[in-house]
Amino acid sequence: MGYLVTPSFGFVVGDGKKVRFWKDKWCGTIPLCKAFPSLYALASYKEAWVNEVWTAEGERGGSWNPCFNRPFNDWELEEVEKLFCCLEGKKIRVDEEDRVRWMDSKDGVFLVKSLYRTMQPVSLVSFPSKMIWNSCVQPKLSFFA
Template sequence: MPRVVRIRLEKIQRDFLWGGGALEQKPHLVRWSIVCLDKRSGGLGVKSLGAFNRALLGKWIWRFANERKALWNQVIRGKYGEERGGWRSCESREAYEFGLWKAISKMGHQVTHFVGFVVGDGEKVKFWKDKWCETIPLSEAFSSLLALASNKEAWVNEVWTAEGEGGGSWNPCFNRPFNDWELEEVERLFCCLEGKKVR
């Protein structure tokens, strides 16, 4: 929903709640942010249109990743393409492009900061950039090692080397050998990866 429309609708809601109208201005007795709190928190439980709109856009991001066979999904993937991994569509590069899917796609970049992954085969989760091993992406937890990584866009399955039945080891590739002061950081990375594996 466009910001201007949301602001106008919230003004209509506020005016209705406080008994005002187009011709008269009545004072608002409580801040709108308090009115939007749920009843247990002391509010009236009125939905914040901004938060509700973001939640609905986020739901479409989830549906895009999970409803692969739906016709609408195939149309979006056909028009925009999709990023490897299938979690998001590619962004539109056309300057005049606008509309619902552009808003949904924009929300997708905000949603990914709150999404954590459970690794299956490792083909859809980025080793450095997705949140799968820690509460933050490895790129943030080990930024100095990311700077040395030869493939900053590596997928989890590209860094995992399978050995025998269900076994394997982590083999991230770096541009150069480590200096003495970097070894502690490397050890922390491998401690973080310990016990994690690709199926």
């Protein structure tokens, strides 16, 4: 069951102490190591936490400083630019903790209904989920259905 649930979790970065920069989903819907595999291959510290890649500047500002094994070639600069575009607007919030986000709902809150939707195979015949998840149905009946 974990293989169904794990892909649907991501992170909202607060202080960046519990989210891995390259390997966790926090900047988009896939980890940065999969979104930018050529840059990940050049990363000096593949297990870096988000807060280790962020350099605070002043009270509210800062910048991203991932470390790489070597300088970039000309043909790699476009990929670097894409990475920094992805990171644009993201920053560390020292006064907040990192938190888990359920990626399959708009508000990030886990609902059994959204898990059920991810497990439901795509088919032409639709399962009557609207009747099961109807608020007029008693919770016990809805659960067992």
